[in-house]
Amino acid sequence: MALDTRTDRRPSFTGVLWRSTVGKKTAMAVSGIVMLLYLVVHMMGNLKIFFGAPDFNSYAAWLRTIGEPFLHHEWFLWIARVVLVAAVVTHAVAAYQLSRRDIAARPTKYARPSPGRRPWPRLPQTSSGGTPIAPRLLLRRRASYATRTMRWGGVILGLFIVWHVLDLTTLTVNPRAEAGHPYQNVVATFSTWYGDVIYIVAMLALGLHIRHGFWSAAQTLGANRPGRDRLFKGLANVLAAVLTVGFIAVPVSVMTGVVS
Amino acid sequence: MRLTLRVWRQKNADAPGTMTPYEVDGISPDMSFLEMLDTLNEQLILDGDDPVAFDHDCREGICGACSLVINGDAHGPERTTTCQLHMRSFSDGDTIDIEPWRAAAFPVVKDLVVDRSAFDRIIQSGGYITAPTGSAPEAHATAVPKPAADTAFEHAECIGCGACVAACPNGSAMLFTSAKVVHLNSLPQGAPERETRVLNMVGTMDAEGFGGCTNTGECATACPKGIPLFSIATMNREFVRAARKR
Incomplete structure (x- = not known):
């Protein structure tokens, strides 16, 4: 007779993932990719503003009718909102918990930070008076600016999302707040100096966040390997640049009068 | 070579530590970093001081015993272990900061030795x-x-x-x-x-x-x-x- 050594209930797949640092990063990578895919679609939708008010407003109205008649009016929009909120919350909670842990794991700072790239030293004479042996000095590549600003960049993006929803979804803080007329509301927001500043700063933070985040997600999901590293780094840079430029194009056009 | 060292000195795991400055002279560029520390320790012992505790074993770069964060870089400026790092990587008159590995999971035992x-x-x-x-x-x-x-x-x-x-x-x-x-x-x-x-x-x-x-x-x-x-x-x-x- 074989003894039953198994416990009745084994921890679930998601439970095992969420309890480990590796799995929590997986959750961050997956939720990050969900948000990234949404942002690509969102940016393409935003660019419709260049075709004029009727085009943009009818596009916004169409978004509420996706899936009809199978889905009721605005249901698709609400499903998308629930998925996005879940992604943002997962991403933020995992980031907060991991950051707390990371800071606790490194309680003492070094007296002198790593100098990064250093100049070649003056070569001293060897004791035998012969030719000095050149040291194999390491050109240490320090973590990039994008990498070092992930946490604060994430906080900036979180605050921006709150303002952005209050401004253009609920219209609570919008200077015009005319429901059903998103084109006019967008122009009203970007006609204020603070609207432009908040938006452009947040989009620059977004670019930096994606630049490290996309490649980091490839690394976390185990998709990265020697032959693909350049591809993922290149894709991350292209995505970061396209999204930043695509989003910033709107406030810049309002400021320059291209869109009014 | 004449060098100024700033070494992390900590009596034991519970005592607070500080970066303590020392002067060493007569360092050859052909010495390894650990030999330079040996020179410092000889001097400290002759002066009746407590020598600096640091981990080392094979001194061939294969055992993984040596550590030390030198000027903010783990194992110093070369891509090698501290025992295989030579003083030719430094210049006469340099000030060198020497610290233990810093991590909550690696508590300091004494000076530069971590667990x-x-x-x-x-x-x-x-x-x-x-x-x-x-x-x-x-x-x-x-x-x-x-x-x-x-x-x-x-x-x-x-x-x-x-x-x-x-x-x-x-x-x-x-x-x-x-x-x-x-x-x-x-x-x-x-x-x-x-x-x-x-x-x-x-x-x-x-x-x-x-x-x-x-x-x-x-x-x-x-x-x-x-x-x-x-x-x-x-x-x-x-x-x-x-x-x-x-």
């Missing part, structure tokens, strides 16, 4: 293969594909010095753990424990209080043995696979 037994516990939880001991098996009994052998060898080079943890801004042991996971999981001999190995080793790593990975890449830059950053990607893949397959 790295957390690494041993990670290895104990899965960094082995279960095989009957005795006479060596026939070499051709288990065929190992050449690419797998190369990957395994590249990762088996890890000497467990802990430079990855010291260099990581999160004090993470991901590079160390992944080196062993990838080493054994690439080989047919490691296949029976493929899933439990990665789950248990990551579990121990987390329990020891190491931080998580933010893919900063400082570990792979500091590693004297050149363990690649892709090693962490492979372990992430193995972990999710194992969590699904349990």
